[in-house]
Amino acid sequence: MISLRNRFKKSLWREWTFKTELQYSYYQIISVFQVLIKLGLKKMYGINTNQELEIFNKNLMSKVKVSNADYYQIIRSKKLSCQYSHIQYNHLSGQNYIGLDCDYDVFELLEEKNVNPNLVVKNHDNNKAHLFFRLSSFVGTTPNAKIKPQKALRLLTHSLNNYLETDKAFNGVQAKNPLYKGFDIFSFSNDSYDFDELFECIPDEQIFVNKPEVSTQDDKEIIHVGNGERNVYLFDTVRFQSYKVKHKHKDFNSFYDEIERIYNDLNAMLSEPMDFKECQHSIKSIATWTWFKFEGDGKNRGVLDLAVNGHNLSLQDKQVIGATYSNQLQRETTQNALQATFNELVSQCIKPTQKAVSLSSGKSLKTVKRYWSKLEK
Incomplete structure (x- = not known):
C-alpha cells in the first residue's frame, strides 16, 4: 500500500521536477502546500492531473446544471461550466463517476484508507473536499437501463460512504467543480475503476445499503x-x-x-x-x-x-x-x-x-x- 507521504512525494516530483530525491516529511509537504495556498497560486497536483481533468470535461454533457455559493442552479454550456463552483458531473441518464463528500480532513482520510480517487477537489481554506471515482463503464440509471448494474452501483456507493465515513446525505446531483479555479485539485489515479476493484478496498462489514433519510x-x-x-x-x-x-x-x-x-x-x-x-x-x-x-x-x-x-x-x-x-x-x-x-x-x-x-x-x-x-x- 502506497502511503500518503509517498503519493505526495510523487506528486511534487512531477509538478516541480526536483533534481534530487525528496526528503520532506508528510508534515513538511503539507506546510509547502499551505505556503502555496497563501500565495494564491493555482494548484494542480497529482498523477497526470491535467489528463484526468480532460477526461472529466469530455464526460460532461453538452449542457449541464451549474451553481455558485448560493446553490441556485442554472443551465450552461460545457464551455462555460468552468466559471461556476459546483457542477452536475453525471449524465441525466446514468453515471460515469461516484462522487463523495468528505466533511473532514481529506488528507487524514487518504492516509488512513487505501483508496486512490481519480480527482480530489479541496477547498482553499480548509481540507474538506469532494472525491471522484471514475467508473470503467457508464452505468445507466433510468428504468430502461439494466437493473443489476444499478443495484451494484447503489451498494458500492453506500459501502464507500460507510468505509470512508463521508457524508451519507450527499445526493450526488452537483459537486465541487474540478474545472473551477477556486479549488485545489489533486489526482491519485488515472485508471478507471471496475466495481470489483473498489469493493476489494472495503471491509465486508461496511458493505451494505443505508436506509434513506426521511x-x-x-x-x-x-x-x-x-x-x-x-x-x-x-x-x-x-x-x-x-x-x-x-x-x-x-x-x-x-x-x-x-x-x-x-x-x-x-x-x-x-x-x-x-x-x-x-x-x-x-x-x-x-x-x-x-x-x-x-x-x-x-x-x-x-x-x-x-x-x-x-x-x-x-x-x-x-x-x-x-x-x-x-x-x-x-x-x-x-x-x-x-x-x-x-x-x-x-x-x-x-x-x-x-x-x-x-x-x-x-x-x-x-x-x-x-x-x-x-x-x-
Whole structure:
C-alpha cells in the first residue's frame, strides 16, 4: 500500500521536477502546500492531473446544471461550466463517476484508507473536499437501463460512504467543480475503476445499503435518496411490496393497478421524484414478472385435481404422482422461503450473505448453499 507521504512525494516530483530525491516529511509537504495556498497560486497536483481533468470535461454533457455559493442552479454550456463552483458531473441518464463528500480532513482520510480517487477537489481554506471515482463503464440509471448494474452501483456507493465515513446525505446531483479555479485539485489515479476493484478496498462489514433519510415537510414524509439511485430504490421497494399483495388479486389488471398506485405513491414521496413516463417501464416490469413468475404467496392445494382428471389412474399411480408433486412442492416452498428471507434482508439494508439467510430463515447452511444459485439477487 502506497502511503500518503509517498503519493505526495510523487506528486511534487512531477509538478516541480526536483533534481534530487525528496526528503520532506508528510508534515513538511503539507506546510509547502499551505505556503502555496497563501500565495494564491493555482494548484494542480497529482498523477497526470491535467489528463484526468480532460477526461472529466469530455464526460460532461453538452449542457449541464451549474451553481455558485448560493446553490441556485442554472443551465450552461460545457464551455462555460468552468466559471461556476459546483457542477452536475453525471449524465441525466446514468453515471460515469461516484462522487463523495468528505466533511473532514481529506488528507487524514487518504492516509488512513487505501483508496486512490481519480480527482480530489479541496477547498482553499480548509481540507474538506469532494472525491471522484471514475467508473470503467457508464452505468445507466433510468428504468430502461439494466437493473443489476444499478443495484451494484447503489451498494458500492453506500459501502464507500460507510468505509470512508463521508457524508451519507450527499445526493450526488452537483459537486465541487474540478474545472473551477477556486479549488485545489489533486489526482491519485488515472485508471478507471471496475466495481470489483473498489469493493476489494472495503471491509465486508461496511458493505451494505443505508436506509434513506426521511424528513417531514408540511406533515408529509420526504424520502431522500441519491439522484442516481432513485430508479433502483423504487424498483426494489415496490417489487418487495408486489410479492406481499399478489395473493389478494384474482386478475392481472387489478394487480397492475395496485402496483401502479404503490409505485406512484412512493415516487411522490421522493425529494426529487422521477417523471411519470419514466415510471411506467418499471411498473410494467414489476407487475408482469410478479404476476406470471412469482409463486411465493400462491396456494397450491388441489392443483393436480386427481379426483377428476386422474379418474382412470389406480390408487398406487395417484400416490406416486402425489408424492412426486409433494417433493417438487417442498423444494419450491423451501426456495420461496429462502427467497422471501433474502428479500427481507435486502429491504432492511442488511447484507444477504448465506449465513444471514440461514439464521433468519431457520434453514441449515447446507440447505441455503444448495438453493443459493436459484435465488434471484
